[in-house]
Amino acid sequence: MTNQLSAAADEVEDLLAYLRESRGFDFGGYKRTSLVRRIRHRMGQVGIGTYQAYLDLLQVDPAEFTALFNTILINVTGFFRDPETWALLRAEVIPSMLAERSPGDPLRIWSTGCSSGQEAYSLAMALAxxxxxxNYLKQVKIYATDIDEDALAQARQASYPEVELEGVPAELRSKYFEARGGRFVFHPELRRTVIFGRNDLLQDAPISRVDLLLCRNTLMYFNAETQQRVLNRFHFALxxxxxxxxGRAEMLLGRSRLFEPIDLKLRIFRRVANRAVPTGRRAFDPHHTEQPIDRLHEHAFAATPVAQLVVGKDDTLLxxxxQAATLFGLSRRDLGRPIRELEVSYQPLALRGHLDRVQAERKPIRISEVEFGRPGGVVHWFEVHLNPVMDGSDLLGVSVVFHDVSSTRALRLEIDRVSRQLESTNAELQSTNEELETTNEELQSTVEELETTNEELQSTNEELETMNEELQSANDELQIINDAVRERSAELNDVNEFLESVLTAFSAGVVVVDHEMLVLAWNAAAQELWGVRGDEAEGRHLLNLDVGLPADVLRPLVRAALDNPSAPTEARIEAVNRRGRSITVRLVCSALRAPDGRQRGALLVMEPVD
Structure with a gap:
């Protein structure tokens, strides 16, 4: 049984190594129990029982990577998740953070493990x-990162179904979201302040100079050692x-010297200065009294143009x-830590074995042709010198110097190539000269092609500038049209307000109808007389309104005015007002005409008489 478990564990490690080498995802820092459970879950979904068989599937079906990563990287998020925590953040933490800064100071926010973007947009709303x-648009920049490209693609769309907005208060929803096609789209100006990008907390460099950092329910997926590495990076970033x-579900492992709680229950902390290491570049010794010469030695060592480390005989970085800090992503916080806990112990080469050998033999070691690949495809070549640091016969530690020989290596390779050519026969030398001449001609041709391409690009640039000017002109014309439309709209609003004030000024009830006897206007006096509001009457047929005017008497009067517009018609009608009382109404019905003489409808003036 023990052998079976061991074999299964080896197969899991083989699978993780394949994921790391083929796709660049390093899950080595994740908790093994959770990681294995999710991998087994995905294997069950595709009907595979062994890790080796699943590894075979990954090798032949690239699409399976996406399904596996989605299973491992569970994206659980929401707007203003844990409302109590967000309430404290909005009521106390953000105001306190702003009070410590001068007005107008830029604010940099980092939302790690942002998934589909809800928490990054929640931050944007809270700060706005x-x-x-x-002020928000001038000061705030939010960096939202994740390692799930599909989730980042969703986040960049900033479009969510209504069910996902349940956590957004009604006033914020109406203010920061617009309904489009059954979904809700986040405020476009605020959206431009949120920058989404891929970042692996375990491998990629952290974003620096951050005022507020969110990492909610992400650390819990890592083991304790990995959590501490990530927290060290967070301390550097803030x-x-x-x-x-x-997140509320996470514990704060080993953070006492890096962060102090603002609210421990709600998991909100403030960065504190690193108390374990002073401002110098060497490990802190509480019994050491710094002298000027010590400071000189310290700064001289730090300023050396080569990458250099000193490791104590207890294998701690001293x-x-x-230059070493820049190249290998180290900082002063790493001083005093065991070298085996640092990435530089195995990259660009396995240092621990060489350190053990130098300490055992007390002789220097030189390792040539050490390759070190950096982000962005940059490759450095080093010659590494390990020298014992002795005090008489006592070993104090080991100095490790990384000499960058990238340029000299390239030169040496070229010299070796030329030397091998010189050692060949005269015929081969002649052939080489001919090849060099051909290469020179090809290079000349390439230069000419590049010059032609440069001319074409210049021409294209001029065309683009012309197009830009045309677009600017068109934009100016559109602006003029837009201003004219706004002026026309303002004039129409003034006319409407004037007509409304005229109708309101009548003490008698006034009703305007069109040819079809549909109500176009209904003033306040008509509402008071018949109990029907203007918005209820407008657009409806006059005779279909539930008012106390007898339709059989009203219809011929209106029709007479419509058919014979030369003179108004007048009648006294027995009616019932809005209070149900019988009244006598004097009704005058006149035709409405346009300035060109066309008939537009009829005007009814109704006034109770004693």
Whole structure:
């Protein structure tokens, strides 16, 4: 049984190694129990029982990677998730954070594990409410990262179904979302302040100078050692007194010297200065009294142009040059840590074995042709020197120097190639000269082609500038048209308000109908007389309204005015007002004409008489 478990564990590691090498996803820091459970779940979905068989499937079906990653990287999120925590953030944390900064200072926010973007947009709304929209747009930049490309694609759309907006208060929903085609789209101006990108917390460099960092329910998927690595990166990313916002389900492992709680229950913390290491570039010694010469040695070592480390005989990192920190992603917080916990212990080469050998033999070691690939495809070649640091016969530690020989290596390879050519026969040398001449001609041809291409690009650029000017002209014309439309709209509004004030000024009931006897206007006096509001009457047939005017008497009067517009018709009609009382109404019905003489409808003036 033990052998079976061991074999299964080896197969899991083989599978994880394949994922790391083929797709660049390193799940080595994830908790093994959770990771294995999710992989087994996906294997069950495709009907595969062994890890080796599933590895075979991944090798022949690239689409299976996406399904596996979606199973491992469970994207659970929502707007203003855990309302109690967000209430504290909005009521106390954000105002306090802003109070510590000068007005107009830029704010940088980092939302890690952002999934489909809900928490990043929740942050945008909270900050916009506190700062006001104009100040928010000038000051705030939110970086939202995840390793799930599909989730990032959804986040960039900023479009959500109504069910996902349940956590958004009604006033924020109406203010920051627009309904489009059955979905709700986030405020476009605020959307442009949120930058989405892929970032692996375990491998990629952290975003720096961050004022507020969200990492909600992401750390819980990592083991304790990996959590500490990520937290060290968060400490580096945050500005002094920057705020760290974790998920309610996470524990704070080993953070006492890095973060202090603002609210421990709600998992909101503030960055504190690193108390384990002073401002220098060497490990802190509480019994050491720093002297000027010590400072000189320290800064001279840090300023050396080569990447250099000093490892103590207890295998802890004691000294670190600035060049080494830049190349290998180290910082002063790493001083005093065991070298085996640092990435530099195995990349660009496995240091631990060489360190053990130097300490055992007390002799220097030189390792040539060490390749180191950096993000962006940049490759460095080093010659690494490991030298014992001795005090008489006592070993104090090991100095590790990384000499960058990238340029000299390229030159040496070229010299070796030429030397091999010189050692060949005269005929081969002649052939080489001919090839060089051909290469020179090809290079000349390439230069000419590049010059032609440059001319074409210049021409294209001029065309684009012309097009831009045309577009600007068209935009100016559209602006003029838009201004004219606004002026016309304002004039129409003034006319409507004037007509409304005229109708309101009548103490008698006034009703305007068109040819079809559909009500076009209904003033307040008519509402008072018959109990029907203007919005209820307008657009309906006059005779279909439930008022106290007898239709059999009203119809011929209106028709007479419509058919014979030369003179108004007048009658006294017995009717019932809105209170149900019988009244006598004097009704005058006149035709309405346009300025060109066309008939537009009829005007009815109704006034009770004693």
């Amino acid at each position: 409410e506190e700062l006001g929209l104009d 500005v002094p007194r920057g705020v760290l916002f974790l 000294l670190l040059s600035d």
